[in-house]
Amino acid sequence: MRFDGPWRFDSLRTNVLNKYLFLAFSALWAIFFLYAWTLSRRQARLWRELEELKGKLGSVRSTG
Amino acid sequence: MSKILSSVHLFVTLAWMIVAFWMIFLYAPQELTMGEVQRIFYIHAPSGWVAGTAYGIVFLASVIYLWKRSPIADDLAHAAGEVGFVFCSCLLVTGPLWAKPAWGIWWTWDARLTLTFVLWLLFVSYLMLRSYVSSPGRTATLAAVVGIIGFVDVPIDYMAIRWWRTQHPQPVIAGGEGSGLDPRMFLTFMVCVGAFHCLFSYFLVQRFRLARTRRELGALRRALAIRLSED
């Protein structure tokens, strides 16, 4: 891959090619955000269950 | 404390990614033959490096698990496997999106692409194994065995697939990451590699903590069951 000086614009071709550029970067961010979102959802669910269990354990201890 | 560290980690990651993207679009020069679309390379190749790092961590954690039976190693292996799968998927998605405008084809079974797909399959099979083992006590050990076997297999896969493709030449894909890169391109590339690894480390830590939470949950459930049975 070689460096070419000032930017060259062949506008129609550039637009067509830029569609793929846009798609690739969008797909990347989409994947990252999707994953981050699923991670936080799973974490939140686990924390909820953890709190519930801690509560139950606490009440068993106080009555037992 | 860990929340603060987590926020700092996220901040550093985002900052690094922003710098990387600035460099991709405004610093790196346009490539001669492919034009703008070549910039996909800066997110494609680093994804590959991260996938490789992830699998390396799976391997090391698996070995440590079999040796020390440490649940931390097991959780780390699982986390690395899952995050590695995400980055390997990015690799497989960005690749064809780059290949189509650059070479006119979505896919070809050249050496590198075939190996990438095999690596992706290795991640998939590793994660499927972890989900589908019937007796929970066996998951960690079996996953460790599979992780080790898969990792040993990767260099052999690489050799075999490369020889095979030398026998059957196909359209040659890309000049390769390091071959005669303009210094600005090289710098951009290395910054992207760093940024992606930083993002990987952030996801890894979060996924690892998820696994630890799940383990804590399991322990609490057992404690509760014992308590209730005592009454």
Add this chain to the structure above:
Amino acid sequence: MRSLKIILAIFVKDLRVEWRNRETLASVCVFGILEVFLFNFAFEPGREETLRLLPGLLWISFAFAGVLCFNRSFALERENACLEGMALAPVDPGLIYLGKMLANLLFLGIAECVIVFATGLWYNFSFVPSLKWFAPITFVGTVGYVAVGTTFGAVAANIHMREVMLPVLQFPVAVPVLIAGIEASTGALKGDPPSSYLSWIKLAAGFAVIFIVLSYLLFEYVLEES
């Protein structure tokens, strides 16, 4: 010496079990024949075409027949908790692996002979002139394939989707030996000089050695109880 006796004992046990009902052999051979049968719908077997496609088709048939074989090999052990029994025996687990591997090698080898015979018959292709090299190539490739297949068969025995999981786990890992088998077979069947495909045979042999050793070392972890 004792190790050899143990390996042989496991091997003979598997043979004896198989001899009683011949389930594995029958199903694997029939499956292989079915594969060869189906392929005839995929292409018109002119001589040139056949030579081009045959090695690939053969090895794909071997690969899927192998999956059946490995699944059954450990599915059988699950009945009456035989696997746990073997794991408890005061025996190096790696030897159990070697014994089972030899049994699988024999069964798959028989199936491969049936597949090759059916192919030769139905596609009017004589394997005899190339047999001198084709047979050892197939043997070495099969050893490598069975080496990983046996291990993953044991792993998959613990999963409740084992029929699907075994190929998913095994095929990515087996890619080098399948490629090597196909490439070397192509050379042998075409009548090329052995030097042209020697590197493939070496790759298959190296693969077999590496994965037999690795599986031998790791098998105790596959067998152990939680």
